[in-house]
Amino acid sequence: MIVVLDLDQTLIYCTPCKTGLIKLPNDENYQIQCRPYLGEFLDWVSYNYEVQIWSAGTKEYVERVCLYLNDRFEFKPCRIRTREEMVPFEGRMVKLLTESTMFIVDDNHRYIAQNKQWIPILPWEGQSSDRELLRIESVLKSRWLSALTLL
Numbered sequence: 001m002i003v004v005l006d007l008d009q010t011l012i013y014c015t016p017c018k019t020g021l022i023k024l025p026n027d028e029n030y031q032i033q034c035r036p037y038l039g040e041f042l043d044w045v046s047y048n049y050e051v052q053i054w055s056a057g058t059k060e061y062v063e064r065v066c067l068y069l070n071d072r073f074e075f076k077p078c079r080i081r082t083r084e085e086m087v088p089f090e091g092r093m094v095k096l097l098t099e100s101t102m103f104i105v106d107d108n109h110r111y112i113a114q115n116k117q118w119i120p121i122l123p124w125e126g127q128s129s130d131r132e133l134l135r136i137e138s139v140l141k142s143r144w145l146s147a148l149t150l151l
């Protein structure tokens with residue numbers, strides 16, 4: 001089973017600054033904050049699912065953030081998807097998902113999928129008390145268990 005994770009306000013919160021952790025080829029710098037429990041969540045989800053990252057950010061930005069997540073948490077997504085893979089739909093660019101994919105994202109206006117595939121997460125902007133990733137882990141576990149009982 002594939003789990004697609006959004007980046008901004010789902011796993012991380014990035015803000016532009018003069019000397020950030022992330023430096024892009026065009027000299028833009030970003031400070032990056034990681035959502036509480038991110039390391040534990042990425043460990044768990046990578047062990048149990050094929051994890052893809054899909055962000056509406058540029059290829060340079062998304063790859064640079066993923067390098068940072070790899071350095072910090074030894075997290076390596078199976079696939080990285082970016083703005084360039086989005087498709088036009090009714091005048092906007094969206095992420096088009098296949099049936100066997102679950103998508104964890106803080107907003108749903110950028111993709112087309114069946115509603116049951118979308119696991120909404122509250123947008124995160126740096127609050128240290130946030131526990132959404134723990135909740136998402138338990139949602140994934142309960143879906144997994146209900147799939148097992150169907151067998």
Ligand SMILES: [Mg+2]
Pocket residue numbers: 006007008009010105106107
């Ligand atoms: Mg987002």
